[in-house]
Amino acid sequence: MTDNGIITPDLIRVIQQGYAINWNGIHGISHFQRVRENGLKLSGLTGANPSVVELFAFFHDSKRINDAGDPGHGSRAAEFVRKLNGSAFFLERDELELLAFACEHHTDGLTEGDITVQTCWDSDRLDLWRASIWPDRDRMCTEAARSEELIRWASSRIRLQSPG
Ligand SMILES: [Fe+2]
Numbered sequence: 001m002t003d004n005g006i007i008t009p010d011l012i013r014v015i016q017q018g019y020a021i022n023w024n025g026i027h028g029i030s031h032f033q034r035v036r037e038n039g040l041k042l043s044g045l046t047g048a049n050p051s052v053v054e055l056f057a058f059f060h061d062s063k064r065i066n067d068a069g070d071p072g073h074g075s076r077a078a079e080f081v082r083k084l085n086g087s088a089f090f091l092e093r094d095e096l097e098l099l100a101f102a103c104e105h106h107t108d109g110l111t112e113g114d115i116t117v118q119t120c121w122d123s124d125r126l127d128l129w130r131a132s133i134w135p136d137r138d139r140m141c142t143e144a145a146r147s148e149e150l151i152r153w154a155s156s157r158i159r160l161q162s163p164g
Helices: 008-019 027-044 048-057 071-082 093-104 116-123 149-157
Strands: none
Touching: 008 027, 008 048, 027 048, 027 116, 027 149, 048 071, 048 093, 048 116, 071 093, 093 116
16 A cells, blocks of 8 residues: 555645644544545555545545534535645646545445545545444445455554544
């Protein structure tokens, strides 16, 4: 598993500065890091664009205003990535569209779409055990993420934390 150098300390700083809730909470930095690792592992199996998947990991929950439902956070994340492309990171236009779409719709429960978008959503769903929800293989988008072994691997890296 190799990263693409797209997640830089500066990028993380920009996200942290605009992050409205608990950085060490259930949707904070440790979630971003695990989703990134899930995404890199899955990308090797699905053929997804790993740069888009890594950026999704760090941005999809970056504009939450609470740790509950927060129905607007996906759209706000999509807006945020459009604003930062060209400064905090550099994606081609079609890659940016995939990233923005994946962010905007990541809580809609969809399973169909471009393989890169599907891989983004599965990377996030593979981290559900942090909320004491065992990932449901029937809700995954890709065959790769339906592997019980992969679900166990993803879940085994989570240290359950108390809320807050
Ligand atoms: Fe998430």
